Amino acid sequence: MEIADPTAAQAANSTHKLLMGSDRYVIHSTLGAGGMGIVYLAEDRKLHRQVAIKKLKDDAASQNARDRIQQEARLLAQLNHPNIVALHDVLEEDGNIALVMEYIDGTTLRAWMREHTPSLQQKLNLLMQICQGLQQAHDLGIIHRDLKPDNILIATSASGKVTAKITDFGIAKSQQLDEKTLTAENQLAGTVTAMSPEQILGKTLNARSDLFSLGTIAYELLCGSRPFDKHEAGALAMANRITNEPHTPPRQAWADIPEPLAILLDKLLAKDPTLRPQSALIVYQGLELLHKQGLETASEDYTATLTDLFTRQQTKSRRRWQRIAAGIAAALVVGTGGYWGWQEITRLEPQYIAVMPVEINGEIRGEENAKALTRTMVRQALKNSVSKLKASALVSFEPKEGMDFEEQLQALRDKGVTDALFARLECAELRCDIELQRLNPGNSQVQQQSGFVFLADKRQEAEHRITSSSISLFATNYTKNIEAYVAMSEQDYSDYLDILNHRGSKENSESDLAKLEILIRKYPENSNLYRAHAHTATDLFVLTHDKAYLRTGLAMLEKAESNNIPESQILELKLWLQTYNNEKSEFDDLLKKINEQKFPSADLLSKYSRYLFTKGDYDSGLTYAKKAAALTPSTDNQYLIALNQIASGNYVDARKTLRQIIRTSPTHWPSYSALGVIELESGNLSAAKAAITAIPENLRDWGQNTNLGTIYFLQGEYENALLIYKNLFDSMPDNVTVIGQLAETYLMLDEADEAQMTYATLLQVTQGKLDLNSRQFHMIALAYLGNESAAITLAHRLLQEHPEDTYVKYYAAQVYAISKEWLSANYYVQQLIMQGMSAEWFSLPAFQRLCAQPQTSTEVKTVICN
Missing domain, CATH: 3.30.200.20 (Phosphorylase Kinase; domain 1)
Structure with a gap:
């Protein structure tokens, strides 16, 4: 239309x-x-x-x-x-x-954007719907070729539900049909502003061409402007910009865009189709994760998780409790780092040091970004000081927006930080008074402090003095032999500081890497340049997913070995790069070498543990999580141990770990949530309820509220469950799990009409969705709405695809019971009981009908029948 x-x-x-x-x-x-x-x-x-x-x-x-x-x-x-x-x-x-x-009684997405001010969650929901429609077209070999806001129709139902509909397949192309041109001679098909570079250039198209167009839609919806500004010179000039010039960086259009979304937009708008996500389904899954998580997390780990999701080749299904654990893991922030010799640890108490945000009051005369460059210089100087201390590790720390000073200290306590460096500057024109403090997060006390005056236009000299003064805040037996101060020219240092400033604002470019390579050739013994080069290479990899950047970083570190750079720093940076490289054999070889050199690192051990966790190797993940915790006994490392214990099914030890965390960090809410999941899975409903309700109501996310609703349901408190599910449905009307649980609750309350209407909604919401959870609920909706044949067909398919998945068996058993396939229903219920599923899970009327059937086994009747 x-x-x-x-x-x-x-x-x-x-x-x-x-x-x-x-x-x-x-x-x-x-x-x-x-x-x-x-x-x-x-x-x-x-x-x-x-x-x-x-x-x-x-x-x-x-x-x-x-x-x-x-x-x-x-x-x-x-x-x-x-x-x-x-x-x-x-x-x-x-x-x-x-x-x-x-007929769609609505308007185009372009008009809708002009007339509405939707929330970020609503925008993500619309993009998820577009992805789902697009994926079905691509599954059938159909490329739209003219995807743009004018070809997306938006309908709003009486209940306020907003639905996106893709229209106008007039120039779409089927990859299964002959390559027949349906456009006028010497003309491009479609709208130039919506075209991919390969479409403009007349190259062979695949589904990723539509993903570029999806990127232009997502950019405009999220950022409020177009990625390529309309060119006054006309369509040819616009076509040239799309094919040859970069799009406007998302952060420039929307300063506060969450980093995972900025990464997604950059990937969708990549000139090279192979650098875009593989499919609309992958984009949908990433958006769904962002939608569910609420985008509260700003950690590098969360960003890396989504970067991997937007580019990976396959997806894995997990049991529901594993998905919950993975959601918790996605928000995990663990950031300790640094190296020390093992012999030093035997003599010195390890120090875990974080650099807090630099506070600058007053104005600094000079270039427009003089204050930002000064802040970057001070922060870098403080970090440098940690690398020059024995038995000390630098803990990565970026406070969440809105955190006050005491909340920052609490976050540092949770990370196991022993010392925090804080700098406060009072500046007037070029003169800055700096106060340096070494804080103890444990008691919020100032351990040592010093201060002096520096000139803001002499930043290189100021950095050296700040580093030296920061070192002096610590006991002398922690001080290493300080390497000689190698001064750069003023221009070279300015370039170096600009690059660091780009890293801080996450605006790195390939030219930054090239400038660092030039600086390293001029100053080959400056260890800070190698560190900046390695971190810039990883930043560019995260943006592009091009492993050539990682190879460039590793090659530069090979040169560092002949330039008197400390071996411990080279090993640290190599392992940092290999963490992103995702090559297990190379990672293992390097980790072995580091252990042989006796340079342990809690940060990299924990990174490796989380890497193994994402690959499903929970036993090895647990081993390395314990090693990380032995070096840095932080709350986050203890929590990493618990996650691996949960995922491997070791609930006994996971309970002990989580309870220990709660004793030492009584406001670590993820631990309460994880404990609630364990108790819920184990059928200990009262304990599960106590764990989840210990989390303040205003801090509970949708997953925790869903679990609480499930607990009420299994306890027979259906009115309480209904209240929770209704509240969740009001805020998340398209959440498949919430709708399914709401329908089940209506069944238990004998509200048949409400149940039928809710299952009808569930059928509509899950129509065409490809993820396992949606297909399970689609199957249930079909059964309850009378289409038992289609439900059984889908049950057979899911059981073949996921024969060991607990919830596939559970929903399939329910479908068979509804369809009066008593033997099949009994078979799967019996399997679930043997796995340890408690009687409360079988209180639904469909399961209770088994009690009156002669085909039902004694074992099943004993457990589920009153």
């Missing part, structure tokens, strides 16, 4: 008539018109519904145009998805063709 200029529509209304071939459809008005077609609002008198009828204009009915609309009809006939405008009928008369399509 097309929506176009209303003035064109008025003209069309008076000059065009539709040849019907029957009296089934009655035209009421004209909806819109484009260059070739006209769209009417009509009534289907047979089915008593409104429809949209699309027909070619009389003066545009060339053979090329007829081919195009016939192509659209063929493609739409294959598509059946709630996020794609449906084709109802095709009318033909005298060689002309008209399409009878679903």
Whole structure:
């Protein structure tokens, strides 16, 4: 369906008539018109519904145009998805063709964006819907080729639910059909501003071309502007920019954009199709994770998790409790780092040092970003001081927005930090008074402090003095032999500081890496340059997922070995790069070498543990989590131990670990949540309830509230469960799990009509979704709405694909019971009981019907029947 200029529509209304071939459809008005077609609002008198009828204009009915609309009809006939405008009928008369399509009572996405101020969650929800419709088209080999906000229709239901519908497949192409050009000679098909670079250049297209167009839609929806500003010189100039010039960085358009979203936009808008996500499904899964997590986490680990998701080749299914644990792990922030010799640890108490945000009061004369560059210089100097202390590790720390000073100290306590460095500056023009403090997060006391005056235009000298003064805040037996101070030229140091400032604002570019390589050739014994080079290489990898940057970083460290750079720093940086490289054998070899050199690192051990956790190697993950905790007994490292214990099914030890965390850090809410999951899975409902309700109500996320609703449900407190699920449904009307649990609760309250309506909603929401959770609930909705044959077919398919998944068995057993397939239902219920699922899980009426059947085994009746 097309929506176009209303003035064109008025003209069309008076000059065009539709040849019907029957009296089934009655035209009421004209909806819109484009260059070739006209769209009417009509009534289907047979089915008593409104429809949209699309027909070619009389003066545009060339053979090329007829081919195009016939192509659209063929493609739409294959598509059946709630996020794609449906084709109802095709009318033909005298060689002309008209399409009878679903009527959408709404507006285009472009108009909707002008008229609404949606929340970030609502924007993500719309993008997820577009991804789902697009994925079905791609699964059928169909490339849209003209995806843009004007071809996305937005409908709002009476209940306020907003639905996105992809329309106008007029120039879409089927990869299964012959490569037949349906555009006028010497013209591009589609709208230049929505085209991918390869489409503009006339190259062979695949589904990733549509993902570029999806990126332009997502950019405009999220950032409020277009990634490529409209060029006054016209379409050719715009085409040149899209193919040859970078898009406007997302952070420039929206300063506060969450980093995972900025990364996604950069990937979708990559010039090279191979650098974009593999499929719309991968994009959907990433957006879904962001939607569920609420985007509260700003950790590098969370960003790396999503970066991997947006580029990985396959997805894995997990049991629900594993998905919950993975969600918790995604928000995990562990950041200790640094190296020390093992012999030093035997003599010195290890120090875990964090650098807090630098506070600057007053103004600094100079370039426009003088204050930002000074802040970067001070922060770098403080970090440098830690690298020059024995038995000391630098703990990565970036406070969440809105944290006050005491909350920052509490966060440092949770990370196991023993010392924090804090700098406060009072500046006037070029003169800055600096106060340096070494704080003890444990008691919030100042351990040592010093101060002096420096000139802001002499930053290189100031950095050296700040580093030296910071070292003096610690006991002399921790001080290493300080390497000689190698001064750079003023211009070189300014370039170096600019690069560090880019890193702080996450605006690195390839030119930064090239500048660092030049600086290293000029100052080959400056260890700070190698560190900046390695970290810049990893930043660029995160942005592009191009491993060439990691190889460049590793090659530079090979040169460092011959330039008197400390071996411990080289090993640290190599392991840092290999963490991102995702090559287990290389990581293992390097880790072994580091252990042989006796340079342990709690940070990298914990990173390796989390790497193994994501790969499903929970036993090895647990081993390295324990090693990390032995070096840094922080709350986060203890929590990492618990996650691996939970994932491997070791609930006994996981309980002990989590309770120990709660004793020492009584406000570490993720531990309460994880403990609640364990107790819920084990059937200890009272303990599960106590753990989750210990989390302040205003701090509970949707997953914790869902688990609390499940606990009430299993305890038979259906009214309490209903209240929770209704509240969740109001804020998350498209959440499949919430809708399914709401329907089950209505069943237990004997509210059959409400249950049926909710299952109808569930069927609609899960239609066409490809993730395991949605397919399970779609299967249940089919069964409860009377389509038992389709439900059983889907149950068979899911059991074949996921034979060991607990919840696949659970929902399949429910489908079989609803369908009166008593033997199959009994078989899977018996399996679930043997796995340890308690009687409370089988209180639904469908399961209780088994109690009256002679085919039901004694074992099943004993457990589930009253």
